[in-house]
Amino acid sequence: MVWAHNTIRNPLCVGDGSNMRAAQTVPVQEFETLPFAWSWRDVLRAAALGELLLLWLTIVQLRDLLAAALAIILLVGLALFLLRGKLFGFVFQMIARVIMWRIPEERVGALILGFLFADIGFYTVTGAASNVLSGATGAAILLPASLATFAVLGLVAAVMCVFQERDSYIPNRAAVNFVTSVLLVSSIVMGIGLLRGNAAAARVLPPSDVKLVTENMGYSQTALKAQAGMVRVELDNHDLFWHTFTIEQLGVNMQVPMQATQQIAFEAAPGVYTFHCAIPGHEMLGMAGTLTVK
């Protein structure tokens, strides 16, 4: 009895055709009911290509150096993930095995993409949320929200590809549901953001004493001047990253998300104050200056 049962279940058997079909159609039927069949690998590949396209647009439109650096890391991760021993795969395989102690280069690729998407996702999700809440306009919502969408999709897909390597090849409902939910949420957020953004477009900031722009990890001015009393500083952040305008002596700390403009007002007595960006590493890259109050 046991043998007979096994024979029917074995797809390689040359027995009764109808039994064979019955045993094989179970998983196939499930895929046929899906409008699209995506595996986690498909999701990761699509997210990486989508993010790459957005970064490329950002490089061309904003001349953003961070976007260029991220795009290079993304390309390396994607190449390792896709080539799998083909074409240049041999070189990558050798490098990857030397660096990563014989971990297959494909998994190295998924890991690189995963860390990159975690990084991009962290500051774009917080940036998009902050910009939506502050009623920012156009690109201030669209850019972080679209980068965040692909980053969230890519991060989860990369985790699945690393930890469930075998199953990550199989098209599945969870992947399709996840992609559609993320796309739905992000289009709702972008829609709300754009509607609110248009309504808030007329919002005018009060005139400021100091106008600063941050671009490619630098302040537009590093020697600021203002009158004693209430000082108003406006910061227009053109970068893909968060920046701050921080004066520790005065307890001033204005955090500005990517593509956003913010203003802060504070009391300052005559003197020379140093300001800097409080994001780790940015002051070291030169994001610091002085504010002279007379």
Ligand SMILES: [Cu+2]
């Ligand atoms: Cu900064």
